[in-house]
Amino acid sequence: MTSLQITFYLTAFLALAGGAGLAWSRNVVHAALFLILALLAVAGLYLVLLADFLALVQVLIYGGAITILILFAMMLTRARELPEAMDNPQKPWAGAVALLTFLGLVVVAYTTPWPGLAASSLAHIDFKEIGSSLFIDWAIPFEIASLVLLVAMIGAIIIARPEEGE
Amino acid sequence: MIPLEHFLVVSGALFSLGLYSVLARRNAVLVLMGVELMLNAVSVNLVAFSLFEDPRLFLGQIFAIFVIVIAAAEVGLGLAIILKLFRMRTTANVDAADAMRW
Numbered sequence: 001m002t003s004l005q006i007t008f009y010l011t012a013f014l015a016l017a018g019g020a021g022l023a024w025s026r027n028v029v030h031a032a033l034f035l036i037l038a039l040l041a042v043a044g045l046y047l048v049l050l051a052d053f054l055a056l057v058q059v060l061i062y063g064g065a066i067t068i069l070i071l072f073a074m075m076l077t078r079a080r081e082l083p084e085a086m087d088n089p090q091k092p093w094a095g096a097v098a099l100l101t102f103l104g105l106v107v108v109a110y111t112t113p114w115p116g117l118a119a120s121s122l123a124h125i126d127f128k129e130i131g132s133s134l135f136i137d138w139a140i141p142f143e144i145a146s147l148v149l150l151v152a153m154i155g156a157i158i159i160a161r162p163e164e165g166e
Numbered sequence: 167m168i169p170l171e172h173f174l175v176v177s178g179a180l181f182s183l184g185l186y187s188v189l190a191r192r193n194a195v196l197v198l199m200g201v202e203l204m205l206n207a208v209s210v211n212l213v214a215f216s217l218f219e220d221p222r223l224f225l226g227q228i229f230a231i232f233v234i235v236i237a238a239a240e241v242g243l244g245l246a247i248i249l250k251l252f253r254m255r256t257t258a259n260v261d262a263a264d265a266m267r268w
Contacts, residue, residue, distance in 0.1 A: 008168050012176040019183035019203055028193060035199045042206045049213045051227050061234050066202065066241050073195050073245040077258040087190050094189030098182040105178030109171050125224045138228055145235045152239035156246035
């Protein structure tokens with residue numbers, strides 16, 4: 001077993017452990033911490049896939065910003081003080097649907113003849129290449145994405161702002 | 167080298183766990199966390215496909231960056247809506263948001 005394989009199986013195990021903790025933890029804050037574990041392990045998977053820029057972005061955006069936002073929302077909605085049955089009555093159905101999805105995905109992954117699989121030569125993409133591609137080939141989607149972020153920010157401020165008399 | 171199928175199985179398992187928490191959880195914040203996990207699983211898939219298909223093109227990485235941008239926007243808006251729901255109903259239970267009209 002090479003070190004790359006060991007890293008991959010370790011990070012995959014951590015990601016799945018985090019996902020399982022998110023799905024089955026009885027404590028809301030523990031679930032959020034398990035989500036952080038899963039997201040950081042996904043950053044490790046990106047490193048195995050030679051996408052180091054993406055791993056960096058993942059740690060910054062998911063490991064930092066989004067989980068802090070989620071923990072803040074938990075604090076503001078007092079999620080810990082109102083446990084009131086965290087799980088729906090439709091739990092068995094949810095389990096069945098998730099299991100069927102997983103089995104279907106595994107079957108498709110192993111029965112489809114993926115083209116060009118042998119050619120996977122190790123190719124490292126440096127930051128400069130990604131940056132120039134993002135600003136030259138993907139300039140219009142990039143601008144639209146920034147517009148989407150602006151609209152989402154304004155919308156979030158307007159929705160969450162307390163109204164008069166509240 | 168790790169075969170592509172192993173990446174697909176890992177991301178499929180992550181996607182299913184996220185789907186389970188979206189469907190089975192009652193707290194809206196937990197539902198949103200499940201959505202985040204599903205988005206991440208899809209991004210891993212895209213990056214793996216682009217590495218195994220044509221490593222010089224890194225299309226999957228560009229896609230994953232846009233997925234992260236949209237996920238950030240979605241989390242911000244979703245949490246604002248959950249805060250509003252909590253203020254109106256004093257609960258973050260998704261079953262409490264059943265009014266189509268005020």
